[in-house]
Amino acid sequence: EAKSVGRSRVRFHDPGVQSILESRFRLEIELRRAIERQELTLVYQTQVGLAGQCEGVEVLLRWHHPELGYIPPSEFIPIAEANGLILPLGQWVMDAACAQLARWSGDPDLGSLILSVNVSSKQFHEPDFVVMVMETIGRHGINPARLCLEVTESMVLDDLDDALVKMTALRETGIRIAMDDFGTGYSSMAYLSSLPFDEVKIDKAFVQKAEHDVSGGEWVIIETIITLSHKLGMKVVAEGVETAEQHRLLSELGCDRFQGFYFGRPVDIDAFARGRAEVFVGQ
Numbered sequence: 001e002a003k004s005v006g007r008s009r010v011r012f013h014d015p016g017v018q019s020i021l022e023s024r025f026r027l028e029i030e031l032r033r034a035i036e037r038q039e040l041t042l043v044y045q046t047q048v049g050l051a052g053q054c055e056g057v058e059v060l061l062r063w064h065h066p067e068l069g070y071i072p073p074s075e076f077i078p079i080a081e082a083n084g085l086i087l088p089l090g091q092w093v094m095d096a097a098c099a100q101l102a103r104w105s106g107d108p109d110l111g112s113l114i115l116s117v118n119v120s121s122k123q124f125h126e127p128d129f130v131v132m133v134m135e136t137i138g139r140h141g142i143n144p145a146r147l148c149l150e151v152t153e154s155m156v157l158d159d160l161d162d163a164l165v166k167m168t169a170l171r172e173t174g175i176r177i178a179m180d181d182f183g184t185g186y187s188s189m190a191y192l193s194s195l196p197f198d199e200v201k202i203d204k205a206f207v208q209k210a211e212h213d214v215s216g217g218e219w220v221i222i223e224t225i226i227t228l229s230h231k232l233g234m235k236v237v238a239e240g241v242e243t244a245e246q247h248r249l250l251s252e253l254g255c256d257r258f259q260g261f262y263f264g265r266p267v268d269i270d271a272f273a274r275g276r277a278e279v280f281v282g283q
């Protein structure tokens with residue numbers, strides 16, 4: 001366990017702080033080795049369209065450590081962001097995702113899917129981010145229009161000018177850009193109109209909160225997000241759809257695509273390829 005390492009280092013009076021620092025320190029060391037030890041994998045979560053057909057897929061990073069077990073991205077991504085490891089990590093994800101797109105390219109079903117990749121703020125704001133993406137796409141010989149990059153509002157706000165330049169350059173190549181986790185953070189509608197997004201993903205927390213507030217304010221906000229996004233020519237994806245009721249309500253409001261446990265958990269590539277042809281509506 002994490003507590004057994006680092007006995008000789010500075011100790012804190014607060015055992016909570018001590019163990020947080022120790023486990024964080026251990027994770028940092030372990031994460032450095034994770035790529036070369038092949039502990040990282042990708043899982044794939046389907047995005048279904050209005051007719052219930054699989055239209056897209058989000059790729060999510062998984063880290064299984066031989067001793068520590070499964071470590072969720074919410075734990076290791078912030079560490080990787082803070083120490084710069086997110087750069088090799090993010091590049092590994094981009095490379096593996098593009099390799100997967102290349103493998104699918106001739107397939108009658110999988111060949112038309114759009115694959116979404118999460119990008120972190122540090123990665124996105126690196127000066128050579130666009131070059132890195134284009135180099136990876138070129139090396140795998142894939143069509144840029146099949147790749148979607150998911151960025152968050154806070155990332156964009158970290159440096160609005162840089163974000164605008166990069167988003168414009170990426171979109172000129174045909175790559176799609178999604179705003180992830182919309183509905184959390186500031187969620188300013190003004191950014192939607194000033195930045196060139198192809199799609200907006202309504203955050204799962206928001207989707208789930210709104211279900212209990214069908215006649216209230218949350219719901220009105222979702223409706224407004226959808227209407228505005230459509231007016232701006234953007235597609236709307238609902239994240240974290242877990243129930244038939246959420247799906248029904250969101251379809252009525254005009255969401256274009258749905259992602260969540262109701263349609264399928266993130267799964268490994270073989271399970272994803274097996275399940276892709278399923279149609280979910282009416283289940």
Ligand code: C2E
Binds near residue numbers: 061073150239
């Ligand atoms: P995200 O991009 O918003 O991804 C969606 C998260 O919601 C995923 O969590 C997914 O497993 C989870 N999810 C999907 N459907 C449902 C549902 O119906 N209910 C609930 N409760 N959760 C659902 P995950 O895989 O733990 O990833 C968490 C976050 O970590 C992601 O949020 C993303 O911000 C980040 N992340 C994951 N993979 C990568 C990556 O390759 N690169 C970067 N930079 N960040 C990543």
Ligand code: MG
Binds near residue numbers: 058118150180
């Ligand atoms: Mg995402």
Ligand code: MG
Binds near residue numbers: 152180
């Ligand atoms: Mg996210």
Ligand code: MG
Binds near residue numbers: 204
């Ligand atoms: Mg999200």
